[in-house]
Amino acid sequence: MRTENQKAWFFVLPVLALVAFNALVPMMTVVNYSVQETFGNNQFFWEGLGWFEQILRSDRFQAALGRQFLFTFLILLIEVPLGIIVALSMPRKGFWVPVCLVLMALPMLIPWNVVGSMWNIFTLPKIGLMGYFLNDVLGINYDMTQQPLSAWITVIVMDVWHWTSLVVLLCYAGLVSIPDAYYQAAKIDGASPWSVFRYIQLPKMKTVLTIAVLLRFMDSFNIYTEPFVLTGGGPGNSTTLLSIDLVKIALGQFDLGPAAAMSLIYFAITLLVSWVFYTLMTKDDAQ
């Protein structure tokens, strides 16, 4: 009879312990809070799905979710095409390649809260360079601390400034991996620049573009630090995105039950939309 060697399981144990410690246990704690009510002293009372219902029905959550989707939609709408255009116009060889790459990487190297403070100081009316320039030189009425529209534009522009590089670098990596022979074939056929983009560059960039869209979706959907530092979610609630609202409930009001339920809903939405994106974008390959 064959005796099975079970020793291999021992090799998995360290990883299992690590994952349990840093992911499973915290996650289950959140689940635990989301179905119970606590008044301190480690006393818990069963709540069932009450918190979930309360969160989903609340106007406050729905408004924040709406803002979150609008924000992410605008970010993808701007950053993905812009990233592709910048990547296409970057040089493929020569002296300027490393210069462009370093310039592109710079915004991403800056810590997120520093980006927030930079843009805050930069755009403050009267004090900030851009705030002053828009108001006093161009005569545009701009104040991101008072007007929701100004605040939104500033948050969007800041994110575009900070993260378009990621799309650029990923697309650029896809572009330089296309062999010259493809461009020669297109040249011989007399294909237009649009055809070269549509039939060679875009298909060849597809894999990295899928990754870029997914990363940009997840990051922008979960964004917290930069808008929090820049506007604090204001003026009013106008730039209070989901994560900012979540932190307000959890740490500001210390409503641990609703905050936990909201975290799980938030997580489920991110997961679901990512899955939909991924399925749609890779559907073609599976045929």
Place this chain on the structure above:
Amino acid sequence: MIELQDATKRVGNVIHIKPTSLTLQTGHFNVLLGATGSGKTSLIKMMAGLDPMASGKVLMDGQDVTKLNTQKRQISLVHQFFVNYPHMTVFDNIASPLRVAGMAKSEIEGRVEEAADLLQLRPMLNRRPHELSGGQQQRTALARAIAKESRAVFLDEPLANLDYKLREELREQLPDLFAGRGAVVVYATSEPEEALLLGGHTALMEDGRVTQFGPTADIYRNPDNLAAARVFSDPPINVARITVSGAQAQLEGGGGWSVSDMADGEYMVAVRPHRVTPFRASDADVELTGRVIVTELSGSDSSAHFRHGADDWVSLAAGVHPYQVGEDHSFYMNPAHCRYFGQDGKRVA
């Protein structure tokens, strides 16, 4: 017809193609034969208009196309690796140059189907390149070249990335595929055997130069120089030093014969291995005696490497011959098959 007149190419300060003049005709394959880096691809890219020339001219059917861009030269190019539009079907891939040219839909269909039939791609017309095998992908690229009906077709080592059996199959088909299409067919390869199998003309390339050009069989029989003589030979051609004195050639290790039209001096003689046999074939044969070092049987041929004087020789003969390694054997060679080269490698007689 494609003519190159003193064409050169350089990248920065590096010369890729030294002044080259060449006339390539339709009706047969024009093989560019040379090692990797000898300039085959550079020459093709110049003729195709993909790379600029440093000096010289390219003419197609008598028309100067040096300044004409690639698209207007009406050419096709098939690469070593399989280049197809990744998200188009095989049909659309073959049709793409015709669509760009603005051809009518019905004519496009006719041409694509004709090319697909020639290359046995009919059942694959609705598939995409990544669903095809390597051989089918390369056949798609060839079909695109055929459907387009260009003035020149450049095949740059098109079989290099295919496995052995597919390579043989496709190589047999190639001359038929392009026969009667009126295009100049230029075929680059690093394998001498392919040049011989494809027939037609061969341009030997070395270090950015064409060292000899002509009908492949002529180059085989009458190489211009020692390097050209060494190209088409497996096992390698025998090369030995001879001294000519008073119309009499003498090998260092013994053996001599009379020669004509050669001044006194030192020369190199080259004889193909199958011209050195272990039996006397004619009265004119010269006998060479040498110690057998290595013997090999390949198929129904036997070869023997033997030392004659300071030179190593190879004999290749049909049938199985009982050589004893380490013992002296007699071999025979007809001087009529000898080619003579000067110390600089240039053909003398």
